[in-house]
Amino acid sequence: MIRTLTLALLVALQVLPARATDLAWQALKTDGAVAILRHARAPGTGDPPEFRLGECATQRNLSEEGRAQARRIGAAFRQEGVRVGAVLSSRWCRGLDTARLAFGEATPFPPLDSFFAAGDRAAQTAALRERIAAWNGPGALVLVTHQVNITALTEIFPSEGEVLVLRPRPDGSVTVVGRVTP
Template identity: 55%
Template sequence: MPIRVFGVLLAALSLAATSAAADEGLWQRLREGGVGVLMRHATAPGTGDPASFTLGDCSTQRNLNEAGRAEARATGDAFRRNGVTDIAVLSSRWCRSSETAELMDLRPVEPHPPLDSFFAGRGDQAAQTAAMRQRIAGLSEGETEIYVTHQVNITALTDIFPRSGELIVVASDGRGGIEVLGRMGPFRR
């Protein structure tokens, strides 16, 4: 094996080991509590929603495809495999978010309007973002919550543009803001 190829393989293995260690640190924080997990709903092809969008009518919304459903199940599997099962699950009322949360099969899902999308002026970005900052700040030690929501909501809170199904682990910074502890996923089967 040429030295150059060996070097590339060694670098790839080192990166994988570093990533696994970072993920284990995040799973440990989730087991300890006092943190939230912002999750962008699993894969739902397209952008936004049709003009005929109606809350509560999934036939008028952009929805998960089979890959997205598999991602949601794999995410729930990852939580169980890593011992994070004592967790509250809150979701946007948009079908792609609530279906993601349901398919994770962790706990009963609580619809939470501050997690609803405000893309294209559908909600109130400032009020929803403030409500989520306050909720995250109010997490007690030992308490962990997952928030299944949308890219725009996560970006407003963290300045991160997450991939579908990606998890952003956050905590209060103690000053009214949010500290990003790390990113994981999306998970695949």
């Protein structure tokens, strides 16, 4: 009896994450869906002291692994049949590069800029909530940003390249529908 229950629990633990991933992908296939993702692998933390917006050589950038990861993210969206309606990105090079490698395009959106060292967390998060609430499609809205921005919005600390599927709530907050790491 205990052996049967243990086996059933092990099977459930293997199936539940797969089911949760399936539900996240399904949610992304509906008009008005929102995906927010942390930029792909960029070794280190923060940016060098000489950081300048628009000058990638002064920033922490994607590694080759990160560039490959960004391409895999886009491939996963295509393989899952997710129709992308718009792609907004932080103006940091690692965000723009992730978006362009994954989806072929990126519109810079300042509220997605990192506020790790500077910026206005409250104002940027409020502007991001407004943009998410206003999205109706067609297709999914993809937001490429940084860990601090995602954590401020969702209280989740995402991995590099991790996608969170969001649903706006009437009070301006968001519900995390699921998480995907392509």
